[in-house]
Amino acid sequence: xxxxxxxxxxxxxxxxxxxxxxxxxxxxxxxxxxxxxxxxxxxxxxxxxxxxxxxxxxxxxxxxxxxxxxxxxxxxxxxxxxxxxxxxxxxxxxxxxxxxxxxxxxxxxxxxxxxxxxxxxxxxxxxxxxxxxxxxxxxxxxxxxxxxxxxxxxxxxxxxxxxxxxxxxxxxxxxxxxxxxxxxxxxxxxxxxxxxxxxxxxxxxxxxxxxxxxxxxxxxxxxxxxxxxxxxxxxxxxxxxxxxxxxxxxxxxxxxxxxxxxxxxxxxxxxxxxxxxxxxxxxxxxxxxxxxxxxxxxxxxxxxxxxxxxxxxxxxxxxxxxxxxxxxxxxxxxxxxxxxxxxxxxxxxxxxxxxxxxxxxxxxxxxxxxxxxxxxxxxxxxxxxxxxxxxxxxxxxxxxxxxxxxxxxxxxxxxxxxxxxxxxxxxxxxxxxxxxxxxxxxxxxxxxxxxxxxxxxxxxxxxxxxxxxxxxxxxxxxxxxxxxxxxxxxxxxxxx
Numbered sequence: 001x002x003x004x005x006x007x008x009x010x011x012x013x014x015x016x017x018x019x020x021x022x023x024x025x026x027x028x029x030x031x032x033x034x035x036x037x038x039x040x041x042x043x044x045x046x047x048x049x050x051x052x053x054x055x056x057x058x059x060x061x062x063x064x065x066x067x068x069x070x071x072x073x074x075x076x077x078x079x080x081x082x083x084x085x086x087x088x089x090x091x092x093x094x095x096x097x098x099x100x101x102x103x104x105x106x107x108x109x110x111x112x113x114x115x116x117x118x119x120x121x122x123x124x125x126x127x128x129x130x131x132x133x134x135x136x137x138x139x140x141x142x143x144x145x146x147x148x149x150x151x152x153x154x155x156x157x158x159x160x161x162x163x164x165x166x167x168x169x170x171x172x173x174x175x176x177x178x179x180x181x182x183x184x185x186x187x188x189x190x191x192x193x194x195x196x197x198x199x200x201x202x203x204x205x206x207x208x209x210x211x212x213x214x215x216x217x218x219x220x221x222x223x224x225x226x227x228x229x230x231x232x233x234x235x236x237x238x239x240x241x242x243x244x245x246x247x248x249x250x251x252x253x254x255x256x257x258x259x260x261x262x263x264x265x266x267x268x269x270x271x272x273x274x275x276x277x278x279x280x281x282x283x284x285x286x287x288x289x290x291x292x293x294x295x296x297x298x299x300x301x302x303x304x305x306x307x308x309x310x311x312x313x314x315x316x317x318x319x320x321x322x323x324x325x326x327x328x329x330x331x332x333x334x335x336x337x338x339x340x341x342x343x344x345x346x347x348x349x350x351x352x353x354x355x356x357x358x359x360x361x362x363x364x365x366x367x368x369x370x371x372x373x374x375x376x377x378x379x380x381x382x383x384x385x386x387x388x389x390x391x392x393x394x395x396x397x398x399x400x401x402x403x404x405x406x407x408x409x410x411x412x413x414x415x416x417x418x419x420x421x422x423x424x425x426x427x428x429x430x431x432x433x434x435x436x437x438x439x440x441x442x443x444x445x446x447x448x449x450x451x452x453x454x455x456x457x458x459x460x461x462x463x464x465x466x467x468x469x470x471x472x473x474x475x476x477x478x479x480x481x482x483x484x485x486x487x488x489x490x491x492x493x494x495x496x
Contacts, residue, residue, distance in 0.1 A: 043488035044384075046158055046457065046475055053387040055355030055397060059479075069482035072159055072456045075150040077172035083127035085120045090131040091139045091163075091185075091197060099231040104222045106195030107135060107185075114218050114230055114252075115183070115199030122178045122206045131168045135192070138162030138491060141171060142186035143201065144292055145273050145436045147415055148173040150456025150481075155414065156187040157485050157493030158457055158475075164491060178205045179273025180248040180294040182218065188494045190254075190465035196222070198252050203273070213237070213245040215318070219310045220252045226312035234315045234325065241303045241320050248296050249310065251289045254464040256408060256439055258334070260286040261299060263306035263319075263326035268340060270296035274417060277431035278342025286331040290410035290439035292463035338423050341431025346419055350449045354395040359387075359474070361440065361462075363405040368471055376405060376462070376472040383471030389460070391452040392479045401438070402445040410439045412463040413476060415456065418448040437463055457483045459495065468496040 052059055089109045096108050109115030120126050132139050140162055142154035152173045156162040163169045184198035200216045215237055217228045225232050239245050246269065251257040267279040272293055279298075289295050299306055305319025307326040317325050362377040378386040391397055398421070403409060413436065420433040423446050440446055455478040462472035473496070487493050 041488070043486050045483065045486055047477070047482055049384040049475070050381070050386040050388055052390050053357060054390045055357045057355045057390070057392070057395065059390055069480050072150045072481060072483045075456050077149050077152050078125055078174060079172065081125065083172065084124035085118065085126045086129075087116065087118055087127070088129045088131065089115055089141070089199075090133050092134045093136065094134070096196065098222060098225070098227060099229065100227065100233060102222070102225060102232060104196075104225075106222070107192055107197040109197065109199060112230070113196030113198070113222075114220065115197070117199060117216055118183070118201045119204060120175050121204045121208075122176060123174070125172065125174050128171045129168060130163055130171065132163045132165055134165060135197075136165060137188045137192070137494070138164045139185050139192065139197065140169070140187045141183050142414070143171070143173070143181065143183050144412070145179075145181045145294065146173070146175065146201065147177070147417065147454055150415065150454070150458065153414055153456075153458070154186050155459050155495050156491075157487035157489075157495045158459060158483055159485070161485055161491040162187040162493050175203045177273055178203045179270055180216070180250060180296055181273055182250050182252060182294070184252065186495055189496050190469050193252065193465060194254070200248075200250055202248065209246075213239045213243065213318070215245065215247045215316070216250065217247055217308065217310070217316055218250040218252055219257060219314065221312070226310065226314040228310065228314050228316060233313060234317060236317045236321075238321050239301050239318050241301055244298055244300050245318055246296055246298050247308055247316065247318070248294060249289060249308070250294045251291055254291050254466065256291065256410070257289040257310055258286045259289055259295065259297070260309045260329055260331045261297065261306060262309070262329040263304060264299045264301055266297050266299040266306075268295060268335060268337075269298040271337065271433070272417065272435045272437060274434040276341045277344040279340070279431075282335055284331060285333040285335050288334045288439070290437040290463070292410055292412050293435070293437035293439075337430070337433055338420070338426065338428050339430040343430065344432055346432045348396055348419055348449050348451060350396065350398050350421055352396065353398040353449065355391055355397040357389050357397060357399040359399055359401045361401070361403040361405045361409050361472070363407075376467055376470050378472065378474050383473060386471075386474050389474065389476045390479060391476065393452055393455050395452040396449060397452060398447065398449045400445065400447050401440050403440045403442055406442055407467075408439055408441040409467060409472065410437050410463040411460070412437050413450070413460045414458045415454045416450050416458070416476075418450040421447040421449055452478065455481055457481060461496070465496060
């Protein structure tokens with residue numbers, strides 16, 4: 001008897017199931033490998049993260065591990081001398097009443113949010129004693145924009161351990177550069193800052209302030225309510241007509257802030273605590289301020305007063321008592337900080353840079369700590385497989401930052417100010433644009449430079465703090481330095 005002849009359809013039916021099973025196993029196995037590889041240890045040192053990028057400079061002898069080198073814990077402020085300014089800040093988790101009367105749940109410093117304004121003069125020694133009365137996740141204080149010794153920087157798991165409930169920590173640092181700064185928790189910061197753990201820090205010139213009126217406008221959004229200094233709505237600040245006023249706008253939120261002035265021309269006197277060389281009068285244009293950034297506006301209010309709007313119904317009216325309230329205005333044009341002001345020497349020669357780095361901000365699907373999602377990437381890599389930029393003290397570094405992520409990112413390098421060289425290939429033509437909070441919009445490319453003059457291990461991250469939680473974090477390491485602190489661990493450090 002002849003054997004039955006079987007056609008190709010029969011063979012296809014026979015192999016379909018094994019092929020499907022094999023493909024399923026391959027897909028599941030690949031996804032399982034990516035899941036396993038993405039897991040972040042419960043406890044780790046940032047010195048063990050990712051890979052070293054020496055920017056074309058020497059990397060010999062660098063120990064990209066948690067051992068060897070000088071500990072950042074030794075990089076402290078002055079000891080053994082009395083402080084010029086001494087403050088105790090007690091952190092609590094509690095309901096608070098805003099200055100305008102609204103009740104919100106969150107965190108306070110000395111029972112207020114924002115916390116107490118700290119003022120010092122250039123050259124003075126500041127001492128802040130942080131006490132954690134009831135913040136369950138622990139707390140730190142980071143001095144945003146102040147280029148201080150690394151051990152005083154307040155980053156949990158990098159420069160210190162988070163201060164647990166019932167504990168305390170003392171920060172000591174000398175302030176050198178006059179300007180507008182702020183402080184905030186750098187532990188679980190996407191929750192703690194949003195819910196109130198922040199305050200303003202002003203460093204005045206050693207000779208004092210020339211303006212008769214100096215106003216701090218710390219902008220923050222509490223549960224959808226935008227406030228200035230903890231007060232929602234429009235508030236009045238009395239000032240004599242014809243006398244100059246400085247308004248220090250501090251953006252403590254996660255998003256870009258548009259600051260509009262109506263009723264008088266104004267000047268951008270300083271940005272991120274660095275004076276503008278040769279500022280000129282501005283009318284009919286707003287200032288766009290990055291998250292974490294500060295801008296000092298100077299103006300002379302007329303008899304009818306001037307109005308500073310920061311959006312969502314929050315505004316300051318500055319002028320004589322009883323003056324009519326100037327109308328709000330939404331100003332579409334923005335001041336181009338790339339060309340504003342007059343050029344001046346910078347003290348840097350980017351053409352002779354010792355290191356050249358690239359930081360590409362992106363987004364792609366994948367796994368982060370075992371969780372599938374659409375995550376932020378740094379140089380195409382998901383956290384923690386991200387670059388550790390390596391420098392030696394004294395180096396001049398140039399970094400190209402490009403953004404193709406679909407969102408804007410206010411990038412903040414702790415402990416340093418960077419000089420903006422160009423945007424999308426257009427060279428900076430105005431005053432030297434020094435910044436510590438640079439908003440890189442989707443599709444933009446910036447070239448910046450900085451001098452490596454503050455040794456330690458420094459966080460470089462997006463200051464839209466939920467983005468940092470989602471992996472938009474890298475570090476700048478000085479050769480020969482390391483940190484003894486761990487992310488996670490017994491103190492449950494979560495620096496973000």
